[in-house]
Amino acid sequence: MDFIAETTADGVSERHFTLGDVPGVLWTPADATGPRPLILLGHGGGQHKKAPGMVSRGRRYAAACGFAAVSIDAPGHGDRPRTEREDQFSARLRELMAAGEPVGSHVALFNAALAAQAVPEWQSVLDALQESGHAAAAGPVGYWGTALGTGIGLPLVAADPRIGAAVFGCVGHETLTETAARVTVPVEFLLQWDDTLVPRESGLALFDALTSPQKSLHANAGDHMAVPRFEAASAERFFIRHLAPA
């Protein structure tokens, strides 16, 4: 793991790194010394590690919660080379949407293909952070990611017992139901009640499939991209409850 740049602003240290082909960024409180919760941030489809929603969450977790947070580019996203797979996915997605056809299966298959590559990448990043002795990786670990971030995060959380709490959402059950049944950690799950991309029943079915004894569905009125801003603060409180109880 190579740390290639570091800046500090408003009490938050931001460090860019690469691990093999995977570029990432780590946020910590600037004065951080001891172990603290680490939140893995999984961006949505077409986004990247420093999309505004990732940066704002990373900085907020560090500044307001005293956590560390790490974000990486998913395969074919951000600074990583875009492949034919991404181009074909996007072209077909546009076709389906223009035709008013359901996109759930198309998105789910693409997410699953990315997840097969991205899950071991996330695990390697977590390994490397822990092996480096970085204090940011010595505490409990959470995962936050919706849409593609859930498509990758669900199999990651199901596979890796180091992750103790997760925020998911905005994705349906296609290809993910069996994986969800292997998730047992506390989950906060976001669903948009009027989502035109993810049918309501499909999102409800995915929430239902989670085995987690502690799971909360937050369904808000509005379309796919209209998750209310107050859900960001709710996710912070969720992670504090489960990863840093007073």
Added chain:
Amino acid sequence: MDFIAETTADGVSERHFTLGDVPGVLWTPADATGPRPLILLGHGGGQHKKAPGMVSRGRRYAAACGFAAVSIDAPGHGDRPRTEREDQFSARLRELMAAGEPVGSHVALFNAALAAQAVPEWQSVLDALQESGHAAAAGPVGYWGTALGTGIGLPLVAADPRIGAAVFGCVGHETLTETAARVTVPVEFLLQWDDTLVPRESGLALFDALTSPQKSLHANAGDHMAVPRFEAASAERFFIRHLAPA
């Protein structure tokens, strides 16, 4: 409206009152002078105005949020005379539960009968508080109540434009769907995902029926009575967002 007793503890003033046949209690910050949000607290079936969940919410709204809160006994509950209606309801409810039969319609019809009487009572209490010139009734008004508290609160909020935000939940759509369609204010709606009294689909249908452009469903794993404690704090933030924005 006759105020019959007042005590102050931990910075919260608690005043008992009667309005005609209806006994109630008003909580305010002990040092309250100006207008502030007022939360109407509707208790659940078999409970009463000073059930632990009502007292803790009333005191918490006053102490932590600077709000006023008022709770009254529903017809046949608390200090009000229990009638044959309540006895018949309870006996039949026990029969249905012992036989493993669905209770939704039975509960809904009972709640609707109580609501026909309780809605004008709540409106009279609000009228009287406002006419008395009490500062606690000069600000925006919210409503909190689940189960029977929603059975009464939904028609109240649909009927009374003074109420600007409401927390409902733990009840199904029977008899309430048309009323819910007349609710347009922001709503936070609680649903227990494994509720053995209220079928999941019935609760989801009631949430769906609300016309409110801003509505949030909080569905938590667990049975009817297992609403997580953190939902109380979520309701406080909901009321602060809508009734007392910074």
